[in-house]
Amino acid sequence: MTSILVLNGPNLNLLGTRQPEVYGHTTLADVEQMCIDHGKTRGAAVTCRQSNHEGQLVDWIHEARGQFDGIVFNAGAYTHTSIALQDAIKGTDAKMVELHISNTHARENFRHHSYLSAVALGIIAGFGVRGYTLAIDALLDTLES
Ligand code: CA2
Numbered sequence: 001m002t003s004i005l006v007l008n009g010p011n012l013n014l015l016g017t018r019q020p021e022v023y024g025h026t027t028l029a030d031v032e033q034m035c036i037d038h039g040k041t042r043g044a045a046v047t048c049r050q051s052n053h054e055g056q057l058v059d060w061i062h063e064a065r066g067q068f069d070g071i072v073f074n075a076g077a078y079t080h081t082s083i084a085l086q087d088a089i090k091g092t093d094a095k096m097v098e099l100h101i102s103n104t105h106a107r108e109n110f111r112h113h114s115y116l117s118a119v120a121l122g123i124i125a126g127f128g129v130r131g132y133t134l135a136i137d138a139l140l141d142t143l144e145s
Contacts, residue, residue, distance in 0.1 A: 001043065001044060001045050002043070002044040002045070002069050002070070002140060002143055002144075003044065003045045003046075003047065003067065003068045003069055003070075004039060004044055004045070004046050004047070004068060004069065004070045004071070004072060004136060004139060004140075005046075005047050005048075005049065005060070005064050005067075005068040005070070005071045005072070005094070006032065006035045006046055006047070006048045006049070006071075006072045006132065006136075007048075007049055007050075007057065007060060007061070007071055007072065007073045007074070007075075008028065008031075008048070008049070008050040008051075008074050008076070009050070009051065009052075009054075009057055009073075009074060009075040009076035009077070009078050009079075010051075010052040010053075010054075010076040010077055010078060011052065011076055011077070012028055012050055012074060012076055013028055013050055013052070014028075015027055015028045015031060015101075015129075016028070016030065022101075022102050023101050023102065023128075023129075024101070024128050024129055026129045028050060030129075031048075031129050031132055032048035034129070034132065034133065035048055035072070035132050035133065035136060036048065038132075038133045038136055038137075039136060042136070042137070042140050044136070044140055046136065047068070054078055054082060054084060054085065055084075057075065057078070057085060057088075058084055058085065058088045061085070061088040061089060061091075061092055062088060062091065062092070064092050064094050065091070065092045065093060065094070066093070068094050069094060069095070069139075069143055070094055070095045070096070070097070070139035070140075070142075070143055071089075071092075071094050071095070071096040071097070072096075072097050072099050072132060072135040072136060072139065073089075073096050073097070073098055073099060073116065073120075074098075074099045074100060074101070074132075075098075075116055079098070079100070079104075079111075079114045079115065079116055080110055080111060080113055080114060080115070081115070082115055082116075083115055085115065085116060086115040086116060086118065086119055089116065089119040089120075090119055095121045095139060095142060095143065096116070096119065096120050096121060097120060097121055097122055097123070097124060097135040097138055097139050098114065098116045098117055098120040098122070098123045098124070098125075099123075099124050099125070099131050099132060099135045100123075100124070100125035100126070100131070101125075101127075101128055101129055101131060102125065102126060103125050103126030104125055104126075105125070105126075106126070121138070121139070121142060122138060124138065
């Protein structure tokens with residue numbers, strides 16, 4: 001069975017509680033359940049993790065090697081700052097889809113650059129939390145092709 005890790009970075013535990021005009025009303029728990037349920041409909045096992053700590057995210061990416069076929073990664077603000085996360089993704093054999101709830105290119109300039117895009121299979125941004133299931137589909141379609 002194909003296994004997918006849905007990884008969320010800093011502050012995404014606040015989803016649904018603040019800034020609903022940017023990130024919507026859905027909580028992280030709802031998003032994670034949606035991902036697990038969507039994986040099941042496609043015959044894939046989805047595991048969800050969230051951390052506010054860069055090193056923890058690096059450790060989970062290292063552990064993903066040989067354990068997960070793909071990663072859906074919303075690295076939050078670390079997207080725009082973290083060479084460490086780029087290096088970690090380079091060191092895993094799992095394919096990664098970069099995911100953003102908001103359209104980062106329609107926001108402040110500092111959100112326009114991503115250290116992760118260069119090591120991503122592709123990028124989904126601006127479709128709200130629906131982007132998570134779009135990213136799972138993109139990963140599964142790629143892995144199955
Ligand atoms: O659009 C996205 O998914 C982002 O990755 C979200 C990050 C932001 O720094 C990126 O530029 C784009 C921020 C996550 C913060 O999440 C919150 C959710 C609810 C309330 C407050 C923060």
